[in-house]
Amino acid sequence: MQHPVRRTGPAPVIRDQLLHVLRAALTEVGFPEPAGGVALDLPKQREHGDWSTNIALQVAKPAGVAPRVAAERLATAIRAAAPPAVEQVDVAGPGFLNFRVAPSAWHQVLRAVVERGERWGRAEALGGQRINLEFVSANPTGPLHAGGGRWVAVGDALANLLAAQGGVVHREYYLNDAGSQLDAFGASLLARYEAREPPDDGYQGDYLIEMAQRMRAELGDGVTQEQAREWGYLDAVSQLRADLARIGVQFDTWFSERTLHERGDVAAVLEELSAQHVVFEEDGATWLRTSAHGDSRDRVLVKSDGSTTYLCNDLAYHRDKLARGWEHLIDIWGADHHGQVKSLQAGLAALGAPGEPEVVLGQLVKIMKGGKPVRLSRRAGDVISLADILDVVDPDVCRLTFLLQSIDTAQTFDLDIVTAQSMENPVYYVQYAHARIASIARRAAVAGIERRPILETNLAPLRHERELDLLRALEQYPDVVAEAATLRAPHRVTTWVRDFAARFHGFYRDCRVLTDDAALTQARLWLAESCRLGLSNALDLLGVGAPDVMERGDAHLDEPDAGAP
């Protein structure tokens, strides 16, 4: 699938100019633009310039010309028309075109970042598309388990990303409060309340013991199973909300499955599907012909006992989301549910919404504790909840840990490592860069150094390789955000911000901001500000804080105070 990335930011003037000149050169020399368009890449090696393009290699074959020859012709045309900031155009290797630009070009990037401020990295590519993003949606039968934390972090970050691309994003949580799971939960809770063991097919987790005690305190004696279910349900929902609040995630809608049944939405969806002639009766059940839409087999909608299946209810739910005016539906699911994707999509196709919902599948989290894997089943009993994690690490650490890697890879969340290494967790590394910038600003204020307006600031002193390196990364940032959004891959922002923090720490080491050179100081103060914006904007998308001050942590433990005179 193609995911074209369109730049909408005003800034990278030099890059847009280069692309323009490149296209013009293609026309002049008589090469048609390849289907994939013209792309500028960042070479891995600095000797290959600031940007490079493989356009000549793509164009050569259809034109029946040797790649190097095509490249030379293009280079000649480009040199004649290139803006002054393009210092050098080289043909290299098999036929790459490498461009080297003047520092002034990078200074334009700095001005653009400062001008755009918090909007640097934001775009309007989605043009106000109304997107409903459903994530987490764990059953309201207990606290959120630790592995679910991945979907909390990923879902919230993805929502931020889509919004940053101009989407109108709605965070939604689906409460399965009408199914047999809740009944089993109620029965188990009642059993604990009556000091019995839960049924074999019930919920074995110890948390039910504590819940039962609170239920007794609130409701007293003589609680019925239905009362237990309802009390437990409400209590579980408030626990879920509380856990999510601790990590700073807020849903716009908590949708109750019961609503669908009460309003007759489930019956309505069955009627609609019947009218589409995609259902049939067999063995006393009603089936949906999902196999016609790529599912491996047909699926039951109404069981022989007359009750509807999860799929049937879920179809009604997704139909409701569309009826509420959401143009695009995205569901984030764990890979253990991937077998349901086709069925749901097939049903929605029959309901006239082909391609909906988009299901983002993420591989599961393996929680390790004491070197051993922890089973993540609330029903099995051995439970580690998200709240347990938040008891030992702060929300920023938790979030960034879940956002470190691609959701296509199974993640191992080792509680011992995350807590023990928390002082060298990547999140602190990145936040420390931000805090250092804030610290410089404080130092400047103390020294009476005022940052002059950027329009009056000469950025020419910024010529150090460290400085230009920061600006190169900042230039790239809007593309990173756009790609992360289209690929539904928030971890790309994490990767960028870690790399960017590393660049900043390197700069900080080699280039002093506050110096005796007033002009240099002014330029670097603005460079630092642009970096602060880059860090802050990226962390904001990830839902991670960007502190101005960070404590020294336990560093003092290494330095005996007694040593001081």
Place this chain on the structure above:
RNA sequence: GCGCCCGUAGCUCAGUUGGACAGAGCGACGGACUUCUAAUCCGUUGGUCGGGGGUUCGAAUCCCUCCGGGCGCGCCA
């Protein structure tokens, strides 16, 4: 058996949608604080990108196949 995901340095993972000698962190080893917070920086060490074919000027990336691992394949949710 079928479907989806994964296999990259000792470990945990990136890898700009096919580019130019494969990257980071941790680990190991060695350096750097009279100067904006050393939660930092610099250097050294370390890889048959699971194996084999194929497409291409060019493959970690695309196709086929095999091996290994995870998760699914209910009139459960």
